Amino acid sequence: MKFLDNYFKLAEQKTNVKTEVIAGVTTFLTMAYIIFVNPSILSEAGMDYGAVFVATCLAAAIGCFVMGLWANYPIAQAPGMGLNAFFTYGVVLGMGYTWEAALGAVFFSGLTFFLLSIFKIREWIINSIPLSLRLGIAAGIGLFLAMIALKNAGIVVANPATFVALGDLSEPAPLYALLGFFVITALAYLRVTGAVMIGIVGITVLAMVLGHNQYGGIMSMPPSIAPTFMAMDLMGALDVAMLSVIFAFLFVDLFDTSGTLVGVAHRGKLLDEDGKLPRIGRAMMADSTASMAGAALGTSTTTSYIESTAGIASGGRTGLTAVVVGVLFLISLFFAPLAGSIPAYATAGALLYVAVLMAGSLAHANWEDPTDAAPVLIAALAMPLTFSIAEGIALGFISYVAIKTLSGRFEDLNPAVVVLALLFAAKFLFLG
Numbered sequence: 001m002k003f004l005d006n007y008f009k010l011a012e013q014k015t016n017v018k019t020e021v022i023a024g025v026t027t028f029l030t031m032a033y034i035i036f037v038n039p040s041i042l043s044e045a046g047m048d049y050g051a052v053f054v055a056t057c058l059a060a061a062i063g064c065f066v067m068g069l070w071a072n073y074p075i076a077q078a079p080g081m082g083l084n085a086f087f088t089y090g091v092v093l094g095m096g097y098t099w100e101a102a103l104g105a106v107f108f109s110g111l112t113f114f115l116l117s118i119f120k121i122r123e124w125i126i127n128s129i130p131l132s133l134r135l136g137i138a139a140g141i142g143l144f145l146a147m148i149a150l151k152n153a154g155i156v157v158a159n160p161a162t163f164v165a166l167g168d169l170s171e172p173a174p175l176y177a178l179l180g181f182f183v184i185t186a187l188a189y190l191r192v193t194g195a196v197m198i199g200i201v202g203i204t205v206l207a208m209v210l211g212h213n214q215y216g217g218i219m220s221m222p223p224s225i226a227p228t229f230m231a232m233d234l235m236g237a238l239d240v241a242m243l244s245v246i247f248a249f250l251f252v253d254l255f256d257t258s259g260t261l262v263g264v265a266h267r268g269k270l271l272d273e274d275g276k277l278p279r280i281g282r283a284m285m286a287d288s289t290a291s292m293a294g295a296a297l298g299t300s301t302t303t304s305y306i307e308s309t310a311g312i313a314s315g316g317r318t319g320l321t322a323v324v325v326g327v328l329f330l331i332s333l334f335f336a337p338l339a340g341s342i343p344a345y346a347t348a349g350a351l352l353y354v355a356v357l358m359a360g361s362l363a364h365a366n367w368e369d370p371t372d373a374a375p376v377l378i379a380a381l382a383m384p385l386t387f388s389i390a391e392g393i394a395l396g397f398i399s400y401v402a403i404k405t406l407s408g409r410f411e412d413l414n415p416a417v418v419v420l421a422l423l424f425a426a427k428f429l430f431l432g
């Protein structure tokens with residue numbers, strides 16, 4: 001105990017081992033859905049479900065350990081929602097790359113992120129991106145997740161006349177998804193720990209009882225990771241056409257991580273007198289190390305989780321909280337049959353709820369000033385409608401620079417944002 005106290009500086013942070021362990025369990029329960037959701041999304045790209053399950057648990061554990069032991073923050077990590085959807089629907093199913101090449105791109109984007117963190121270029125990039133774009137992008141990722149959830153559950157379906165339409169709500173799948181979403185939201189409001197987990201498992205069990213889903217067991221030895229372990233295609237990812245994919249992964253991760261770290265740190269009062277996160281470089285290195293390791297194991301980009309605020313709210317202040325989450329992810333390796341029995345409509349409610357959390361950033365946009373509000377709307381709306389986070393980011397940058405320029409608001413522009421907007425515009429005009 002004395003060792004833990006010294007290593008994590010528990011007394012200095014006015015916390016103790018018991019509080020940190022409770023915080024770790026709380027955070028884990030709010031984010032454990034990723035153990036089921038990540039394999040279900042990545043297996044649509046052709047990856048082996050069991051191997052991705054193992055890779056997800058291991059990548060999350062590595063990220064949590066590095067964050068806890070090296071950066072000493074109570075911030076947990078796991079393969080990020082949004083990033084996994086971009087991997088499957090954007091890069092593999094949309095652009096037609098193999099999942100092995102996509103893993104290679106995840107590895108290189110992690111490596112670039114790591115280098116940017118060492119050389120402090122990261123701060124420059126983050127500070128150059130206008131707040132309205134950051135808000136629009138965060139909200140758009142949420143809307144993109146919502147669109148995936150609605151489509152997977154059959155609540156929204158394709159329609160040749162109107163593009164989209166309401167699905168058949170007398171079918172079991174949309175009904176289960178909606179019920180799960182209502183229950184999760186109500187439990188979250190009532191501050192029940194593990195609301196998302198309870199919703200997913202509750203719907204799964206209900207569907208089994210009503211004969212719509214089969215019981216596949218709860219515990220077993222971990223499945224084999226062989227189908228995805230070191231399967232990443234690094235040479236394939238070095239293809240010139242793949243550069244934009246690496247760049248897109250890097251960009252999405254950079255926005256996601258910086259937004260999450262600032263949000264979590266703000267709520268956890270981890271910021272110093274200047275409003276800065278003192279060890280942000282180390283926190284970002286935890287993200288990027290785990291992303292590289294995750295790519296080698298077989299999962300899309302690992303990132304800091306916004307759900308860490310749940311553990312922080314229950315008193316977690318140090319890296320010990322993150323280490324506890326990491327240990328719980330390792331224990332989860334033995335729960336593969338439970339994960340495999342969870343149907344897509346049971347996770348759809350959870351996705352919709354994460355979308356609600358992420359769309360919350362819209363509230364902070366400056367809606368009085370149309371030159372700020374319009375790019376927020378374009379970035380956010382383009383993600384679900386083009387089914388791509390990367391296109392949403394690009395359209396957000398282009399509209400921001402075009403609108404500010406035409407309005408004569410040159411003081412809101414900076415070289416980084418203008419160069420990026422021009423690059424995105426050139427890509428659309430010349431490469432389609």
Ligand SMILES: Nc1ncnc2[nH]cnc12
Pocket residue numbers: 079080081082083256260303304305306307354
């Ligand atoms: N991409 C992401 N960023 C932050 N928190 C998350 N929780 C789930 N996915 C996340």
